[in-house]
Amino acid sequence: MSGSIGQNTGQPSFVPRKVRVIFRLLGHSFGTTGADTVTLDGLHVQADITQAQFPAAESATVRLQGVQPDLINRLSLAAPNLNTQNASELTLASLQPDGTVAVVFQGGVTLAYADYTNAPENSFVVQAFSSALPNALAAPPTSFKGRVPASQLMGAIASKAGLRFVNYGVQAMFYNPYCYGSPGQQLAQCLETTPMRVGLGRGQLSVWPITQAIQSGQSGGQTTQAYSVATASAPTTLMQKEKSQTAQAIEVSAATGLIGYPSWSAGGLVLRMLFNAQVGFNTVLHLQSRYQPAGWGAQGAGLWRVVQAYHSLQTETPNGAWFTDVIAQAEV
Incomplete structure (x- = not known):
């Protein structure tokens, strides 16, 4: 299984990585039982997820190993049809070590097929977009x-x-x-x-709003920011996270999973961290790194708004990927 060894503490450790895959057929059922949903656990999963602004929205390309051939045949016929709109929906959820489940993708399947290139280790490849069903309904x-x-x-x-x-x-x-x-x-x-x-x-x-500048005020001669910093010691519920997304910045540092150092790109700041399901489009990050060159916007505050997030996940794979890559722009 995917895992990490001594990522932050220097001590040997192994963290199992699990991704739950859920298919839901719209208008048809799986087999004779009439069920319209199938849940798959324990598979070899390779998922690449992109989260950006609408209309690009969110997309996922998933490669699965260990899916039964009859199910592959059923799902391969479930891609949207221009005439009948026979569609299926894909949901990906990461299973955290503490038992919590975080949905990292949900969208309509646009492509699904069996890949026999590496037979007998066959794969089932799925492509899905969060905008597919809203655009087809x-x-x-x-x-x-x-x-x-x-x-x-x-x-x-x-x-x-x-x-x-x-x-x-x-x-x-x-x-x-x-x-x-x-x-x-x-x-x-x-x-x-x-x-x-x-x-x-x-x-x-x-x-x-299209413009969301940092709201600041003066307190004792010092500028105070209208963002709070989320830490691992202060968990919040999903509902609280949704309501406070623009008011709460996620702390990003070597201690919380930052890998290497941030770098500059034409789109803004680029960085890699260990997978964090809370990071997505328009998330505010509070970056703590000594390599934030002057002139990069609000570098003193270290606040950056995510323009695009990429999640790369692999399970049942030694040293598999479990990363979040981010392109972000400074809050000004």
Whole structure:
């Protein structure tokens, strides 16, 4: 199994890595039992997950070993069809050593096939996007008369796609809006009128103001930031994490899993850390590293907002990948 040896303490250690894979068929069932969901544990999993702003949203490419041939045949026929929209949904969840389960991806399958290149060690390859089903679903138009808050309009669109809706401070208004097409198309029409940051993934539609500068005040002659730092000694519930995402920065340092040193790229700051399910699009990181060159924005505060996050996960593989790579921009 994937594991790490002496990552931070210098002492030999082995941490088992587990990823739960869940397939849900929409409109059809698995076999004669009528079940529409199958859960797979203990497989050799190689998952590459990307989390970015809508419309790119979240995507996953997954390679599975150990799946029964009959199930491979069933799932290989479940990719979306332009005529029937016969679709399946993929969910990936990491099983933490403390017993908690963190969903790291949920989206519609766009490609699923058996790979016999390395037979007899056959693989099942799946590609999925969080925007696939919202873009494929048929939905009635969404319209309001007069002035309506963005949260009300986009919340109505999210409900038509079966998504939870969370507003992180967008106060824009729409006037006599009329959105048509699939929920994904309706969402895109909203963004053409009023730009904002939008995340679509793991069953949730999240929106933020397009500009989110650090709010600061003066206290005793010193600048204080309107962000708190999350530490391992102060756990919060999932609901609390959702509500405080823009107000709570995740601490990133060598002690919390930072690997090597951050580097510069055209998109901003690039860094690698041990896998952290809390890190995703628009997450605020509090970076603690002596290699934050002057001129990189708010380097004194060390606050960076994630533009793209990449999770690379492998299970049942010696020295397998278990990383989160981040591209982030400084809060200014």
